[in-house]
Amino acid sequence: MYPELAFEEHKTSKLIQDRLDSLGISVQTAVGKTGVVGTLSSKDNGKTIALRADMDALPIQETGKIPYKSKNEGIMHACGHDGHVAMLLGAAEVLSSKRDKLTGTVKFVFQPAEEGLGGARFMIEDGVLEGVDQIYGIHLWNYQECGTIGIKPGPIMAAADGFKLTIIGKGGHGAAPQGTKDAVLIAAQLIQSFQTIVSRDTNPIESTVISVGKINGGYNFNIIADKVVLEGTTRAYTEQNQKLIKSRMNDIIEGTERMFNCKIELDYMAGYPPTINDPSCAEHVLLCAKKIVGDSAAGHPYLSMGGEDFSYFLKEKPGAFFLVGSAPKNSEPLSIPHHCSHFDFEETALLVGTSVFVEIIEDLLITNN
Numbered sequence: 001m002y003p004e005l006a007f008e009e010h011k012t013s014k015l016i017q018d019r020l021d022s023l024g025i026s027v028q029t030a031v032g033k034t035g036v037v038g039t040l041s042s043k044d045n046g047k048t049i050a051l052r053a054d055m056d057a058l059p060i061q062e063t064g065k066i067p068y069k070s071k072n073e074g075i076m077h078a079c080g081h082d083g084h085v086a087m088l089l090g091a092a093e094v095l096s097s098k099r100d101k102l103t104g105t106v107k108f109v110f111q112p113a114e115e116g117l118g119g120a121r122f123m124i125e126d127g128v129l130e131g132v133d134q135i136y137g138i139h140l141w142n143y144q145e146c147g148t149i150g151i152k153p154g155p156i157m158a159a160a161d162g163f164k165l166t167i168i169g170k171g172g173h174g175a176a177p178q179g180t181k182d183a184v185l186i187a188a189q190l191i192q193s194f195q196t197i198v199s200r201d202t203n204p205i206e207s208t209v210i211s212v213g214k215i216n217g218g219y220n221f222n223i224i225a226d227k228v229v230l231e232g233t234t235r236a237y238t239e240q241n242q243k244l245i246k247s248r249m250n251d252i253i254e255g256t257e258r259m260f261n262c263k264i265e266l267d268y269m270a271g272y273p274p275t276i277n278d279p280s281c282a283e284h285v286l287l288c289a290k291k292i293v294g295d296s297a298a299g300h301p302y303l304s305m306g307g308e309d310f311s312y313f314l315k316e317k318p319g320a321f322f323l324v325g326s327a328p329k330n331s332e333p334l335s336i337p338h339h340c341s342h343f344d345f346e347e348t349a350l351l352v353g354t355s356v357f358v359e360i361i362e363d364l365l366i367t368n369n
Contacts, residue, residue: 001068003057003075003082006113009034012055012085016110019089023096025108032123038092038108042365046104049364050128050135050319051091051357052310053084054114064342078343080140080326083350085110087138087324090354095361104365107132118272120312134281135319136360137310138353142336143302144325146346149289149356150301151322153282155237157275158207160307161268163249164231165190167217168263171226181262183217183228190230190256190264197248202241209235209305210245235305237274275311278318285320288359292352297325306338324353 004012013029013036020027020038028037062069062076070076077083092108109128113119129135144150167190169181194210202208210232217228234249236242246268253264289298301323310321326349328336336344 001071003070003072003077005059005075006056006115006117006119007033009055009112013110016055016085016089020092020108023093025092025096031126031128032112032119034112035119035123035126035128036110037128040092040096040099040102040106040108042099042102042104044103046365047133048105048107048131049361050107050109050132051088051361052109052111052135052137052313053088054081054111054119055085056081056113056115056119058115058339060339060341062341064344066344076341076343078340079115079338080343080345081114083140083326083345083353084138086350087353087357090350091357091361094354094358098366101366103367105131106361106365109135114309118309118312120309124312124316129313129316132317134364135313135317136281136285136357137313137319137321138357139308139321139323140326140345140349140353141302141323142327142338142343142345143304143334144323145327146325146329146349147293147352148297148325149285149293149299149322149352150325151277151282151285151289151299151320152301153277153279155274155276156301156303156321156323157308157311158209158235158237158305159239159242159274160271161234161242161246162232162271163234163269164229164267165253166265167228167230168265169226169260172224174222174224177224180224181226181260183225183262186256186260186262186264187215187217187228187230189260190252193252193256194249197245197252201244201248202236206241207235207237207305208241208245235307239273242273272307272309273311273315275308275321276314277320278314281318281320284363285322285356285360288363289322289356291359292355322356324349324356
């Protein structure tokens with residue numbers, strides 16, 4: 001009910017700190033600005049396993065009719081990060097009660113600023129991965145039915161970049177196009193040409209997306225525009241395709257400049273790399289998930305081209321990111337999507353996600369389980 005935006009999660013961090021303190025778990029604060037790390041250690045020098053939950057909200061006015069509706073104007077948990085915090089705190093409570101059987105160390109990583117600002121990088125810079133052998137991340141997923149776990153080796157979330165194109169042409173009267181350089185026409189040419197990168201430059205079985213989401217330009221119906229701005233995003237499941245898309249966009253832009261004798265400025269904003277699961281860690285999650293939800297309900301993730309900054313952790317350490325089905329009951333899995341103003345999830349999913357977190361640690365670090 002009290003969501004906070006990226007790097008503003010002060011009350012959220014304090015709530016987490018207080019809860020970990022009450023469980024007798026060692027706490028570090030201000031890790032990656034507003035992040036919190038709890039450490040549960042044993043006397044044995046075994047492996048160190050990290051479990052991560054993100055905790056920031058989104059700048060959306062909540063419209064759903066629920067008793068726990070956001071009380072912070074213009075901010076809501078529209079992606080389930082409050083649920084992620086709840087699941088990791090639940091796992092911390094269960095595992096703290098088993099500390100005497102622990103044969104290693106568990107780090108509970110509560111990360112700020114997943115929604116676009118890359119809070120994972122700031123936590124890494126502050127040393128959150130020092131001594132960590134493996135790391136596991138979780139995400140509620142309304143695209144899957146509650147009671148399922150989505151997990152696979154290799155890419156599970158896409159690289160997510162952004163771009164802004166400024167087309168500078170030469171305006172004029174709509175009835176006299178001669179001598180002009182129509183920025184609207186050039187924009188249309190670019191939008192169509194960019195799609196050939198997906199259809200002809202990348203392997204069709206390696207998913208890629210180029211989407212222009214915003215066009216701004218022109219003055220009136222009878223004026224040829226001298227300037228148009230395009231903004232969009234690119235997505236890819238491999239770093240190779242992530243780099244290829246940017247390179248080919250530059251090629252197309254240079255060719256279009258020559259074709260229309262105009263100027264095109266590209267501001268390409270590198271975002272998160274693809275989230276690529278370590279095969280052995282993904283297999284471990286699958287085995288743990290089957291113990292919780294059964295063989296038929298584990299695996300088979302509903303994949304999307306969304307991005308996740310958990311990818312930065314996986315570039316540094318082996319680990320896996322998995323999806324917890326959370327579609328509300330009596331609704332289709334796609335009817336209440338993430339990042340919508342009426343977002344909600346089936347709370348039974350919190351028990352499922354917490355249980356898988358606990359099972360991962362029990363299998364790796366707890367004796368006589």
